Amino acid sequence: MQMGKVYLVGAGPGDSELITVKGMEAIKKAEVILYDRLVNPRLLDYAKADCELIYCGKLPNRHFMKQEEINRTLLEKALAGFTVVRLKGGDPSVFGRVGEEAEVLAEQNVAYEIVPGITSGIAAPLYAGIPVTHRDYAGSFAMVTAHDKSKNGKPDIDWEGLARGVQTIAFYMGVSNLEHICENLIFHGKAPDTPVIVIRWGTWSRQESVVGTLSSIVEKVREGNIENPAITLVGDIVATREKIKWFEKKPLFGQQLLYVRGCAEEESFAHEYLNQGADVIEFPKWEVNKGSLDVKVRKKLPAYKRMLFMSTEAATNFFKLLKSYKIDIRQLQARLFCKQSTTIKLLEDKGFLSGLADELDSEGSLLIIGSNDHSEKNWKLDYKYGEHDYAGVYQASIDKRYESIIRRSIEDASISAILFSTSDSVHTFMKQAAHYGVALQSFAQTTDIICLNKQAWLTATNYGLNPRMQDENNKLYVEDFSQNSKNLIVSSKTY
Template sequence: MQMQKGKVYLVGAGPGDGDLITVKGLEAIKRADVILYDRLINPTLLEHAHAGCEFIYCGKLPHRHFLKQEVINRLLVEKALEGKIVVRLKGGDPSIFGRVGEEALSVSEHGIEFEMVPGITSGIAAPLYAGIPVTHRDYAGSFAIVTAHDKTPNGKPDIDWQGLVNSVQTMAFYMGVKNLYYICENLINHGKSPDTPVILIQWGTWGRQKSVQGTLATIPQLAEQAQITNPAITLVGEVVAIREKISWFEKKALFGRQIMLVRTGTEESKLARELKEKGADVIEFPKWKKEKAAVDKNTIKNIDVYEKILFTSSEAVYDFFAILAENKIDVRSLRGVLYGLSSKTIRALESKGFASFLCTEMKQEGKLLIVGDNQIKEEEPLYTVQYGKCDLFITSKKTADTKFEDIMKRQLEEAQLDTLLFPSSYSVQVFLNEASKFGLESLVDNVKNVVSMGMKTKEMAEMYGIRTHRMPEKPTVESLIHCLASEKELMKI
């Protein structure tokens, strides 16, 4: 019996900000059995893939191609012929210098069904995030996207400079840092004024976005002084001048901050979302995968004997009550006082209709049950020291997702982290357990700011010899953002 062919989606991932992917592109990622992805896509997009999805890195770096184009084409065909849904995930728009035509032709020749899904291209998105619309009734009625390097022997773009200067008012050159002197010289030689405004935008739409503004005469030297490298967009035109009036992204409270948030759970982090919304780049470390654990039915049948129940995370709360429901245990069987390790855990308990308290308020007397994932077994000696004799109830089995290790390593290579954020005391232990896999042991000494969300977290960090530089007044998102925003001058951002 012949295997049914799969399908290939050639998807534009957008310019960097993960929220800029199209709805159709995101749906393709969720359906994918295999994703071949490039260097410049936001890795958070891969988190939307299902657990069994295979990731293949196709990224290219200057002077170093990870996978040759013909190999990528062959993989698309091979995986689709295995009956799989294959997504080729490309930065920006796949049709803008993305070689999508070659890939589409390759799968088409093998009779494989495919779709091309547009994406937001960086030549438009990066200028907008720098406060510049590429067209404006008073400045520019035409716009061109131009490659800044090509397949000529010297790599310099072979284009109609005279036609470009005569007919286009705003020009976006892609990946043009290396040839910047050449580009500016040709534009001036073919009629552009040396005083024409120019801006270089590096890592456009990311929190690490960096902009350098000048003119055709001055921008090469300014870019060199600012050490601008690719990925970067060079925008040329009078419309650049309005940037000062409508710049918005670079005015966000946490713009420029690069934060590592230590994660202890698998659910989406609202804290990470808020930090990104305020302009920060956030690397969530580590990535977790979760499986159901064997249920200790004896414990839940006798849940009423416990006078105190301590939940180690919000996920443990939701998993615990789901287990009770699955085993038809009435929540009114809970006789003990409920506690949480963090304010987030307290909110999860309150959402279930229970009054609860932080662990710092827990009394010594009374039979104690600690509820959490399989990590609490490893930490049992520590809990015994802190709280005395206790029983454990494991809600799930959680392990670091090795599928994301290579992705995480590439994120760390390109980031310049300035902040290490511990949102809970448990996160300190998680970081120490996982850091060695990524060579991050020295991060606590080299990063400018270690931030602990509360006093218990700070005490845990200090117990392991980690100095906390900052702590918000309250363990809330609002207080944390105020704490981080207030140090902009200190951080020289």
């Protein structure tokens, strides 16, 4: 058996788009991924459908997998011939124990690569509006762990060197030892009025920042109930924050949205909310497996005058099936239509022009291409599109690998709004909520329920969820949950 290979990959600090290109390529080809708690679960969406996902994250009061078990698992999977990715938050070499893991692999002659990542000690301050160096404030920068192997858990470091020789200091996971840090920096020469900022959940929409000085920050952090994960930045550079902070000005900063998809065919607009600064948890995750093309449909392919793709997955799997059946795409004579705009882009990339389903006329035979268990009943399709043939080219089901991931994401978040785009999404939520640890009564008291169309609103109302719907201008508002105490536009897109 050929030995596998291990990629020790830095996932970045939280924002899923901060991963490197090389890191993303490793995820896409992985057969096994071991991932930490602070890795954004959205990165796992890029893994193969059959990739094994192993959680080995740590919480403040317990470990899911000890380091020795992680090392052993990396070895076992690689020796079994798998391509393995060890996905670590931030950069793997900055307090990420990558050296220990690489040593174990090297001792057993297992091939491996180390892929750097963006470290939170730089990224979190930048997302809070603070560069760690600046010609007017700081020409030196240090990264320091706030925990080490000392018996009492207090960092045993060169305090005098830090206090007198370094202008900007980033302490990792330092909340529990903050008082110890401040006392030692002051004792060894730092001025008590030296600016300090503690940044929790840096680069996420849930990011919180508390600003003070070495003499005041401990009390302010206690008052704000700030806990790890957090970066503590010490230095005059903190003064730049008010001028150049940018992330917190995004319209949906501070919003943590639960975006419900009722079936795989529903187009996801989660990326739009992410771009506006929100954290988005998609619920549930859907698994798509390739189906087949009926023999009768295959024989009629050249004769169809119109084809309607119900989803991007339908288009993707349709062309995969053509390839597997060795059907030349030049046989297709039909005009192509899509229910989703993203499918139009996919077809353009394949060299096909297409239009939206609203532009579909009634001239010529029609083939509708969707899932085997399409959410719209046959009579609805007949009513909408008239006589047609139907090809179910993929099978969709809830991806069980993500159940524990979604539960942990919901536990870590403070959900400000739940978004429903279809009736199916409401039904799915009501059936699955308890399974994912969502207590409906508590959510109803603290969470906005927003429906993107009337059908979803009616279904949610029938369940007694007290939903709100977009206004006449197709705008949605999240009320009372903004950290800026004002209404924020969630989306101006017509669904």
